[in-house]
Amino acid sequence: MPSESTALPRWVYDFALLRDRTVNREESNQLHSIAGDGSDYEVACRWPAASHLAALLGDPDLTSHRGTSRITFLGAPDAAVATELVAKGWQETESQVLLAAMAGDVEQLVSLPETSTLFEAPMDDYDVVEVTDFDAPAGRGRIRFSDTFALLADPSILVDSHVEVFRTAIVANLAAAAARQGLPLLFMVTDADPTTGTHAKRAPGWSNATRLTTFTRA
Template sequence: MSTSVRDLPAWTHGYTKLRDRIESFPAPGLMRSVNEDGTDIELLGYWPQNPWQIASDVNRLMLLGARNEKAAQTLTDAGWHHEATLYLLAGQPEELEQVVKLADTSVLFEAPMDHYDVVEVADFDRPVARGRMHMGENYALISDPDLFSPADPETARRAILANFALAAYQHGLPWLLLVASEENASKLATGWSKATPIEVMMRTSA
């Protein structure tokens, strides 16, 4: 895969850890990652400016930054299709919501893991929301919380994000980053701004 070399931002390494993936670097500016069992091969990098070839075992692309229409057409012609658009959101922890009141029947749990911290909201002892946060040198990175049919999805999601904002603030980290779906990114809360689009492309099955 031939591209104009552009170093990947530090948060991309945290993003692989959040998803329990193993990373390697087949070329400058490109990150290859797989599940812990070696399956689900993904390639992450900025949109290329030059023609490219992708190894046949790669099944997902994560393309950062402004869309390159010429490269997108080349990918389409090669059997790739648009799957989703994500956004990297950025906020300063002190400017973000840090406390959300939950229902009396709900409780929030925290658990440190090897590469990230986990926060879970339970209602009547049933998990209804869960999120992960990885702390880097000068940032904390979170992904969209997973929701398990909570009675109040928005409050459960806000509670997870607020807990992480407070933790990032207490650790003195200047930035909290969130990889969000297009839908959630369109409902920006106070303090968040869009930093980078991320286009997800999948190889079309034969």
């Protein structure tokens, strides 16, 4: 069933910027954004009542985009709405979950192999952490600081060796950066089991918070 409150939490806006998206319309219950290369248009919102789905799908900004259209719903899926979306040509393409943790409960210091180095760099909308191994890129992470929380990007690991070490080190560095900013609450969006909508293999301190389900139509 749809959530009683349709208002979006602030991290939805930050999640768009963390993915290099341009926010072109922000309302209390919807966030519209375009991919950096213009390839897709996304609407983020909570699951609507079935009676409100037609209005969402008929949004002129969504229908006028010539590339791929995406709708990302927050919260527990509504089976009736999902069925109607599929009947109208939309496909479920992504299942994610927002993880939450207190910065003090997350490991903030991890040793890297002697051949590895970690770099930090501030960008316009977020800060970047990169790990190299033998001077070649091995993994990257991002973090965006808000007033009361920090939103982390799920690290991207580019090599086949030391995968968990690099991933843990990146998250630890980002958590430490949030703690230095005085932000006690951490969020991170990561892949979820499409059946349960949860991420089972979580590091200590993290818990499942909000489910995200994305439907796409070319």
